Amino acid sequence: MAEPNFKNKFLKFLxxxxxxxxxxxxKERNVLRPGIRFDLDGELLLSKEDDAYVTVYDVYTTHRAKEGSFQVHFDNESTGTKAFMFLALYILHNENAKKVLLIDEFDRSFHLELAEALLDxxxxxKQSNQxxxxxxxxxLMDHNxxxxxxxxxxKNEYGETELSSIYDFDDVFLNRGDFGYKKRYLEGRFGATQIVNHSALLDVLGE
Structure with missing residues (x-):
């Protein structure tokens, strides 16, 4: 966060x-890192490194409160806050332009409104990353x-994952402006649904 202009942009994004x-x-702080030692019954066999001080960096966020403000260590922030801060750094930093970012369950710990905003x-x-x-x-299927x-x-019968695009489906309704993908998916038009045996789950409880 050494660049004032980038920091202001980052905070505005948050x-x-x-x-x-x-x-x-x-904030920087020095901590003692013990050397690596191997011993057997109290007899020193090998010493790879001497004890040394190393610099570690702690990130603190300042939150506005009703009276003043307070700081929170980054490790104590919620999962959603930490995930969004990482995303913001990646999205806003020019050095990350024209790269590919893969995110599993990207909306985890986000409200639906925020997930939709991120899709936008x-x-x-102006976003050059993929x-x-x-x-x-x-x-989210119905969000622009x-x-x-x-x-x-x-997954097929062997547990192998197969991918298919909505674009591959021959459906005249796809050309309608008011088409709802979620509704059609729930109707089973696109497959990719998990087959859950509800009664079997309940039967196991009674065993």
Whole structure:
């Protein structure tokens, strides 16, 4: 966070996503790192390194409060906050332009509104990166995505995953402007549904 302009941009991005963070600070501290020693019954056999002090960096976020503010160590932030901060750094840093980012369950720990907003960011014309995302949130299928941007993962009888795109399905309704992918998916039009034996799950409880 050494660049003031980038830091301001980063903080504005966080506030726009409704995170109550007004500052981010990196603090240095020296900690003692013991050397690596191997011994047998108290007899020193090998010493690879001497004890040494190393510098570690702690990240603190400053949150606005009703009266003043307070700091939180990054490790104590929620999973969603930490994930969004990492994404913000990647999205906003120019050195990351024109790269591919794969994120499994990208919306995990995010509210639906934030996940939808991130999709808008990922697909914006000013965003030069390519994002490959997985999710189980069906509602996101209906959020301003093209047919070729939505893919389904389905396991065959051998447990192998097969991919298919909505674009591959021959359905006259796909050309309608009010087409709802989620509704059609729940109707089984695109496959890729998990077959759960509800009664068998309950039967196991009684065993």
């Amino acid at each position: 506030r726009a996503a409704d995170f109550n963070i007004v500052d981010v600070e990196v 960011v990922f697909t914006h014309e 994002f490959i995302l997985t999710t189980h949130e069906l509602s 995505l093209r047919q070729d941007q939505i893919w389904f993962a389905e």
